Amino acid sequence: MLDFIWLIPLIPLAGVLINGFFGRRMPLKVVGVIACATVLAAFLLSVGAVVQLAGSEPNADGLRIHEVGELDWIPLDAVSVPWEFSLDPLGSVLLLVVTGVGFLIHVYSIGYMAHEKDYARFFTYLNLFMGMMLTLVLAGNMMVMFVGWEGVGLCSYLLIGFYYDKPFDTRTGLTCADAGRKAFITNRIGDFAFLIGVLYLAINFGTLTFSEISEKVTHAGPGSHALLVGVGILLFLGACGKSAQIPLYVWLPDAMAGPTPVSALIHAATMVTAGVYMVARMSALYAQAPEAMAVIAAVGALTAIFAAIMGTAATDIKKVLAYSTVSQLGYMFAALGVGAYVAGIFHLMTHAFFKALLFLGAGSVIHGMNGEQDITKMGGLRKKMPRTYWTFLVATLAIAGIPGLAGFFSKDEILWGAWSSGNKMVWLTLAAAAGVTAFYMFRLVYLTFWGRFRGGDEAESHVHESNNLMTVPLMILAGLAIVGGWVGFPNSFLKDAPFIHSFHHWLAPAIADSHGGGHGAEASHSAGVEFGLMALAVGIALCGIFLALQIYKSSSLPQKIADTLGPVYKLVRNLFWVDELYNLVVLRPFYAVCRGFRWVDIHVVDGLVNGTRNATLGLSYISNLHDRVVVDGLVNLTGWTTTLFHRMLGRVQTGMIQTYLSVMLLGVFILIAYYTLAG
Numbered sequence: 186m187l188d189f190i191w192l193i194p195l196i197p198l199a200g201v202l203i204n205g206f207f208g209r210r211m212p213l214k215v216v217g218v219i220a221c222a223t224v225l226a227a228f229l230l231s232v233g234a235v236v237q238l239a240g241s242e243p244n245a246d247g248l249r250i251h252e253v254g255e256l257d258w259i260p261l262d263a264v265s266v267p268w269e270f271s272l273d274p275l276g277s278v279l280l281l282v283v284t285g286v287g288f289l290i291h292v293y294s295i296g297y298m299a300h301e302k303d304y305a306r307f308f309t310y311l312n313l314f315m316g317m318m319l320t321l322v323l324a325g326n327m328m329v330m331f332v333g334w335e336g337v338g339l340c341s342y343l344l345i346g347f348y349y350d351k352p353f354d355t356r357t358g359l360t361c362a363d364a365g366r367k368a369f370i371t372n373r374i375g376d377f378a379f380l381i382g383v384l385y386l387a388i389n390f391g392t393l394t395f396s397e398i399s400e401k402v403t404h405a406g407p408g409s410h411a412l413l414v415g416v417g418i419l420l421f422l423g424a425c426g427k428s429a430q431i432p433l434y435v436w437l438p439d440a441m442a443g444p445t446p447v448s449a450l451i452h453a454a455t456m457v458t459a460g461v462y463m464v465a466r467m468s469a470l471y472a473q474a475p476e477a478m479a480v481i482a483a484v485g486a487l488t489a490i491f492a493a494i495m496g497t498a499a500t501d502i503k504k505v506l507a508y509s510t511v512s513q514l515g516y517m518f519a520a521l522g523v524g525a526y527v528a529g530i531f532h533l534m535t536h537a538f539f540k541a542l543l544f545l546g547a548g549s550v551i552h553g554m555n556g557e558q559d560i561t562k563m564g565g566l567r568k569k570m571p572r573t574y575w576t577f578l579v580a581t582l583a584i585a586g587i588p589g590l591a592g593f594f595s596k597d598e599i600l601w602g603a604w605s606s607g608n609k610m611v612w613l614t615l616a617a618a619a620g621v622t623a624f625y626m627f628r629l630v631y632l633t634f635w636g637r638f639r640g641g642d643e644a645e646s647h648v649h650e651s652n653n654l655m656t657v658p659l660m661i662l663a664g665l666a667i668v669g670g671w672v673g674f675p676n677s678f679l680k681d682a683p684f685i686h687s688f689h690h691w692l693a694p695a696i697a698d699s700h701g702g703g704h705g706a707e708a709s710h711s712a713g714v715e716f717g718l719m720a721l722a723v724g725i726a727l728c729g730i731f732l733a734l735q736i737y738k739s740s741s742l743p744q745k746i747a748d749t750l751g752p753v754y755k756l757v758r759n760l761f762w763v764d765e766l767y768n769l770v771v772l773r774p775f776y777a778v779c780r781g782f783r784w785v786d787i788h789v790v791d792g793l794v795n796g797t798r799n800a801t802l803g804l805s806y807i808s809n810l811h812d813r814v815v816v817d818g819l820v821n822l823t824g825w826t827t828t829l830f831h832r833m834l835g836r837v838q839t840g841m842i843q844t845y846l847s848v849m850l851l852g853v854f855i856l857i858a859y860y861t862l863a864g
Contacts, residue, residue, distance in 0.1 A: 193227045193230050213304050283322060293655050385412065405473065427459045428461055428517075429510070437511055448548075464518070493512040496625040506543050516618070539584050541662055553648050566633055628733045
């Protein structure tokens with residue numbers, strides 16, 4: 186299997202070709218089956234490859250890695266870039282998450298998108314998204330990764346703007362096409378920095394292959410420190426775009442304009458995880474650039490709390506989950522920034538389970554509510570949609586960090602990694618974000634599923650549970666959200682049971698510096714401290730849950746609190762006016778510059794052009810005048826002279842002999858007279 190990992194991204198791309206060229210002429214069921222079958226085949230091939238990798242012999246560094254393909258893709262004098270794929274424990278985690286969760290989302294999409302007229306186009310884009318993400322995950326060097334990196338950016342544009350003909354949305358101020366363009370342009374900003382960082386690596390180290398980069402940066406001299414810090418920050422800026430971190434997070438909430446399965450795929454399994462994966466893949470570089478790691482930790486922690494606060498006031502069910510994703514990605518980056526790489530990837534995996542479940546559950550609610558997304562118009566849906574409710578509740582408990590569920594273990598690992606790294610400010614920020622997360626998620630559950638229905642009798646009469654194609658994936662994901670974290674128990678739990686620590690043992694060799702998270706070398710604090718911090722984090726989450734239930738079980742208390750908070754609530758409700766700030770600081774000056782160039786174009790450039798045109802016309806007139814007066818005049822003068830001589834001679838040359846005799850006699854007379862007088 187390992188020798189055929191190049192087929193894993195190729196199989197979904199084959200689905201792109203089939204549905205892209207022939208999908209419109211095939212039955213809808215055939216289109217959906219082809220799309221799902223290609224992803225399922227990629228998943229099964231991935232499972233086989235990972236199993237074979239697990240049974241392979243590790244190298245001298247204890248790392249299991251398999252590389253395929255040495256096609257000389259970009260041969261240059263300074264650096265030769267082959268087209269190569271590789272699989273190691275880090276890539277295997279992403280590989281199984283992308284194909285496994287992606288397959289469930291594809292199956293769900295068959296039921297959710299059954300009434301769409303562009304059914305084939307949707308699944309073509311969805312398969313393309315999978316192919317590009319798998320290319321990114323399996324890439325053996327930075328340039329192959331960049332192909333997948335840009336590919337998922339393109340697919341996000343296509344899928345977010347899928348409903349390109351939808352009318353203007355007064356809630357967001359955008360059309361779906363605008364939202365797609367916003368995502369695309371915002372990502373291009375980060376991608377530009379990412380590409381510069383890649384070029385610096387190529388120029389200074391002569392390679393872009395991950396294994397070679399890791400070796401060279403590890404042995405780089407002190408003179409390369411500033412370079413590594415700079416490259417690390419540039420690469421992280423690229424990750425900020427892909428994984429929606431401050432200041433480039435603004436595209437992700439508006440990405441909810443696309444179909445709900447797209448939101449699930451972007452937020453759980455593909456695009457937004459790319460930045461986290463890339464930073465972890467470059468852990469050897471960041472281990473040599475602690476300043477860059479400090480920047481990552483600070484930005485991640487700030488994003489986690491900032492986005493969580495915005496989620497407390499959102500009323501669109503998908504927007505709440507969008508801010509949740511931004512916040513959870515902040516957790517992952519904070520873990521990477523404090524050196525807890527394993528914890529960050531662990532949370533990436535568990536987050537894929539419960540966030541896919543949350544988005545697909547939200548899609549089920551929207552489907553059952555006939556398109557309604559405002560949670561203030563919902564309520565009491567647990568009786569109408571029991572399967573959706575119970576699976577959604579499992580995911581909510583998981584993301585809140587309730588013990589026993591997947592999110593608890595990975596969140597605890599991150600908090601423990603922040604504490605044991607000595608960065609107490611990051612720990613405090615993340616702990617606060619955990620409490621806010623529990624609050625806004627149970628606010629969402631209460632307003633959607635509990636209490637009374639607030640959308641009117643007519644809307645209530647049409648509420649219905651979703652079909653099996655949509656609810657079976659929910660139940661599978663609910664199972665994963667429960668047991669998905671059991672492979673990563675904290676080190677203090679059952680030290681002699683290797684299975685429950687298997688995730689760390691599997692992943693650690695692929696990470697250059699995995700001391701964070703309490704699993705690596707000996708923890709710097711006792712087990713008692715770890716248990717105490719764990720209990721404190723759970724207590725904070727329970728406080729958030731209790732507060733949400735106490736506030737929202739009352740119909741009037743939320744409004745009283747909003748009135749009391751006044752400007753603070755207005756600030757949060759308007760999302761800190763970040764989009765307006767971008768408009769003021771970035772867009773308006775840009776438009777002003779554009780208008781300035783337009784003014785110059787009209788009044789200066791056009792003036793110069795018109796002046797040149799007038800000068801040309803003047804020269805043309807002078808040239809024409811010269812032609813008429815001089816050239817034509819000389820020609821005409823010659824003609825006139827010839828005509829004059831013709832007329833003069835015409836009077837002499839009459840052809841009459843008597844005339845010639847008379848002239849001859851006249852001439853003789855004149856000659857005689859001349860010589861007579863002269864003599």
